[in-house]
Every structure is written in C-alpha cells, then in structure tokens.
Amino acid sequence: DVKVTQSSRYLVKRTGEKVFLECVQDMDHENMFWYRQDPGLGLRLIYFSYDVKMKEKGDIPEGYSVSREKKERFSLILESASTNQTSMYLCASSLAGTDTQYFGPGTRLTVL
C-alpha cells in the first residue's frame, strides 16, 4: 500500500526561525513534490524533484528551499519563516512517467 508520511501534523514556529518539514515515501517513487494549500487558492506547487539531488522550482518557490539526499526523503526548508508562510503543507510522490501523485497527511504550520 502506498505510504507517504510527514514528520509533523501540526507545527508552531516564530517569525525568523528556520523550519524543516520532512517527507518520506516507501513506494520507491522517483518524483516528489511539495505543495501548500490555502483557502480559495487550492494546491500550489512549491518545489519538486525527479531524482536524488535534483530539484526544480514550482509556481511559488520564493522563501523556500528543498533537499533530496535520498530517494525516499524530500525536505522543505523555510530559511526564515514569515507569517505569510502559515499554511497547510502537503508532500506527494509519484512514479516516473506517471501523473498520479500520492499525498501525505499534511503539516499545518503556523508562524507567529
């Protein structure tokens, strides 16, 4: 069964803090993605990766970076958290050459 896990369900951080969100998948998927979901805006792609050490900017990469050192793990980094980064963060993975993505449960991040 497909499994994508995210390190935290809820996280509260202060403005200016460095924040790490971790995502792990056990399906041996090549592709991994980070989205944020905000009311009225749907899911917006932040960054994605087609392979280890590779990363591509999505639609809203500003203020974020990513790391993919191992195939199963994709980390999202907020270098200096700001209040406008308060959101639900969703990680997903997919097999190379396919469109169906499988999502983790999400991390609700609040930046105070």
Added chain:
Amino acid sequence: DQQVKQNSPSLSVQEGRISILNCDYTNSMFDYFLWYKKYPAEGPTFLISISSIKDKNEDGRFTVFLNKSAKHLSLHIVPSQPGDSAVYFCAGGTASKLTFGTGTRLQVTL
C-alpha cells in the same frame, strides 16, 4: 494565470441524487486529468483520472467526462452518499507535474 478553474466553491446535494462537479482549463498541453478528494486534516486522495485522448472514464459510482473542444471536465457521482462530503480538486497533468484547481466543497445531505 489560473490554468485550472473550479468556479463553484461549494455544492449541496441530497443523498441518493447525482453530484456534478465542474472544472475548466486553459492549458492545451495537459495530457491527463485527475480528480482528488480531500477530507479536513488529511491529504488529498486520488479518485479517478482520464487521459486527454478519451472522453469518458468510469469507476463504480464515479464518472469523469472530458470535453476537449470546450476545455471542460466534470465529475459525476451517482448515487451521492454522505461519506462523499469533502473538498474535490481537479488537476491537469503534463510531464508528471499537476496543476490543481481551487476546489469545490461537496456537502451531501440526508
């Protein structure tokens, strides 16, 4: 520029009736379309998809219709059940990347 649009933020349907969720897109390069269902505090789960070369795909109570000339797709749920109450996202896919709409909240009432 919003490439995928779901113009109805919410929809209420009686149990047993048909639910029709609509989606419009502008990007002709999408080669696949998908519908996801999302419950609160959970990640989206894949529901059904359709290739851009087809016009219909059916899976149990769920059917997706694609009208390429109108750049429109719809999800039909028949019969609707209370457990179908959730937010539904449509997405267009190309090169393994998905572009999502803003979602439609479906409420199935008893």
